[in-house]
Amino acid sequence: MTAAAERPLVVKVGGSAGVDVDAVCDDVAALWQGGRAVVLVHGGSERTNQVATALGHPPRFVTSPSGHTSRYTDAETMEVFLMVYCGAVNKRIVERLQRRGVGAVGLSGLDGRILEGRHKRSVRSVEAGKTRVLHGDHTGTVERVNGALLQLLLDAGHLPVLTPPAASVEGVAINVDGDRAAAAVAAALGASDLVILSNVPGLLADLHDEASLIPAVARSGVEAAIAHAGGRMKKKLLGAAEAIDGGVGRVVIGDARIASPITAALAGRGTVIA
Ligand code: ADP
Numbered sequence: 545m546t547a548a549a550e551r552p553l554v555v556k557v558g559g560s561a562g563v564d565v566d567a568v569c570d571d572v573a574a575l576w577q578g579g580r581a582v583v584l585v586h587g588g589s590e591r592t593n594q595v596a597t598a599l600g601h602p603p604r605f606v607t608s609p610s611g612h613t614s615r616y617t618d619a620e621t622m623e624v625f626l627m628v629y630c631g632a633v634n635k636r637i638v639e640r641l642q643r644r645g646v647g648a649v650g651l652s653g654l655d656g657r658i659l660e661g662r663h664k665r666s667v668r669s670v671e672a673g674k675t676r677v678l679h680g681d682h683t684g685t686v687e688r689v690n691g692a693l694l695q696l697l698l699d700a701g702h703l704p705v706l707t708p709p710a711a712s713v714e715g716v717a718i719n720v721d722g723d724r725a726a727a728a729v730a731a732a733l734g735a736s737d738l739v740i741l742s743n744v745p746g747l748l749a750d751l752h753d754e755a756s757l758i759p760a761v762a763r764s765g766v767e768a769a770i771a772h773a774g775g776r777m778k779k780k781l782l783g784a785a786e787a788i789d790g791g792v793g794r795v796v797i798g799d800a801r802i803a804s805p806i807t808a809a810l811a812g813r814g815t816v817i818a
Pocket residue numbers: 557558559560587589722741742743744746747748749750751772773774775776777
């Protein structure tokens with residue numbers, strides 16, 4: 545069977561401290577060389593925070609009334625976001641994969657409108673118990689994926705390395721959540737698995753105790769898990785639910801600090817949502 549004939553694997557890797565990008569690339573290369581069709585989606589939040597701070601425009605995060613935290617992406621932040629996500633982070637991952645002999649092609653959601661969504665220009669932010677509306681935001685949620693373009697690349701033996709931003713319907717760059725974008729990509733491609741890697745072993749019952757890993761969450765239990773989880777773990781669970789609802793066979797939230805992190809996740813190490 546050729547790589548293109550089987551259901552692809554979508555891997556999302558975050559950009560938080562502790563993530564072993566080399567281990568992820570080693571594993572991606574081994575899977576790809578074994579004939580597996582893979583799409584790698586990445587973030588770059590931590591680097592964006594560092595660069596934005598160095599440029600005198602420190603990041604600003606807002607918490608919505610429903611408790612979700614997101615980056616307030618004004619015009620200046622989007623400039624930094626484009627430099628870091630589409631520049632340094634994407635190209636360094638492509639470079640790493642090229643060095644391992646992988647036919648990696650770096651793309652943002654803007655390229656070929658791979659990720660498209662509606663532009664949300666304002667965001668509600670809860671600050672000191674009060675809800676404020678912040679304007680000038682460049683964010684959105686992925687509503688459409690150009691799966692045909694990704695499939696074209698996979699069929700030709702390439703490995704797409706995809707990063708936010710997405711394109712708005714009007715063609716403006718918008719910041720979208722990487723986990724949910726990866727879920728939309730996995731659904732569009734009919735992926736067998738979506739592996740979401742970050743700097744924790746998976747969903748933890750107690751954030752301060754890595755031994756409290758929750759090994760499995762049923763689709764019907766995801767909403768309760770979202771209510772329990774904090775910070776960015778909520779988005780990963782939301783993405784997991786969206787992927788499963790979109791027809792993806794299985795989602796594993798796994799650890800990107802270990803050797804062979806993708807193989808381990810596919811073997812069930814992490815939190816499995818199916
Ligand atoms: P990314 O990998 O996309 O950059 P993060 O690393 O920010 O995303 O997301 C994972 C983070 O979610 C962990 O570092 C952790 O601090 C946070 N988190 C909050 N609640 C939980 C939980 N219950 N289990 C695991 N992680 C949690």
